[in-house]
Amino acid sequence: MIFTALLAASQLSPAPFNQAQLDAKEPTWQLARQRVDARLQDPWMERLVAGKVEIQFLKHGPTDHKRLALTFDDGPHGEVTYDLLKLLKEYDVHATFFVVGKMVINRKNMLRQMEAEGHEIANHSFSHPDLANLDLLDTLTEYKATQIAVYDILGHQPRFCRPPGGRMDEKTLRAASALGLTTVYWNSNPGDYKFDDPEKILERLRLNRQNGSIILLHSGLPQTVEALKTFIPECLEQGYEFVLLDGWRGKEQAANPVQRPAIHFKQRNHLKSSI
Numbered sequence: 001m002i003f004t005a006l007l008a009a010s011q012l013s014p015a016p017f018n019q020a021q022l023d024a025k026e027p028t029w030q031l032a033r034q035r036v037d038a039r040l041q042d043p044w045m046e047r048l049v050a051g052k053v054e055i056q057f058l059k060h061g062p063t064d065h066k067r068l069a070l071t072f073d074d075g076p077h078g079e080v081t082y083d084l085l086k087l088l089k090e091y092d093v094h095a096t097f098f099v100v101g102k103m104v105i106n107r108k109n110m111l112r113q114m115e116a117e118g119h120e121i122a123n124h125s126f127s128h129p130d131l132a133n134l135d136l137l138d139t140l141t142e143y144k145a146t147q148i149a150v151y152d153i154l155g156h157q158p159r160f161c162r163p164p165g166g167r168m169d170e171k172t173l174r175a176a177s178a179l180g181l182t183t184v185y186w187n188s189n190p191g192d193y194k195f196d197d198p199e200k201i202l203e204r205l206r207l208n209r210q211n212g213s214i215i216l217l218h219s220g221l222p223q224t225v226e227a228l229k230t231f232i233p234e235c236l237e238q239g240y241e242f243v244l245l246d247g248w249r250g251k252e253q254a255a256n257p258v259q260r261p262a263i264h265f266k267q268r269n270h271l272k273s274s275i
């Protein structure tokens with residue numbers, strides 16, 4: 001009953017949301033919104049609002065093997081992403097690409113190529129907003145729209161997501177889990193978006209190299225590709241293996257419990273009032 005009342009109140013006065021960040025005319029976003037709306041009365045949504053959806057979160061892999069996971073946010077972009085794919089192929093290295101749904105729609109072939117070359121496609125929201133600033137419905141819609149966009153091209157949906165800028169609150173994590181997504185953070189951030197100098201990025205990649213690292217990089221930056229031209233062969237020579245996040249979610253992860261993010265969770269009331 002409380003749930004219904006809250007829902008009614010939110011329908012009367014929708015949460016203030018910067019719609020400008022989204023292209024509300026995007027048919028995929030509209031479709032995602034319809035699907036989320038259609039499920040508002042489901043027990044699924046009630047569990048979500050009540051905070052009963054278990055958070056699936058991954059910050060690093062097991063530390064007992066020399067394994068590293070390369071993850072690339074944003075895009076897909078044009079030439080630079082092709083250069084990156086070429087480099088990964090040269091060394092037979094697979095990575096996880098957290099793609100932006102809106103950009104995927106214009107780069108269908110690139111997405112197909114990524115998958116054909118053994119990479120994992122993951123969800124980085126539809127229009128790259130700050131999810132911590134969105135209400136629950138918009139957060140669900142952002143993730144759902146990218147699920148739909150990727151499904152339309154590849155015939156299956158992503159299993160992992162990462163909120164833009166790593167910005168998240170408990171609502172963001174629960175929304176992802178409700179859609180069957182594991183939220184992926186990182187424990188190695190060489191800051192390729194901050195530094196133009198590949199040497200600087202390489203230095204920071206080396207500094208943070210440790211078993212089970214999830215490495216945060218970006219798919220549209222030439223300096224990232226340059227740094228990786230040295231980093232990848234060097235890691236392989238040292239006996240490291242580059243892996244997808246998959247193996248880290250199953251059996252092995254059970255021995256290394258999922259880490260909760262070191263962020264301050266907002267009160268659960270915030271979750272309720274935001275719907």
Ligand SMILES: [Zn+2]
Binds near residue numbers: 073
């Ligand atoms: Zn991003």
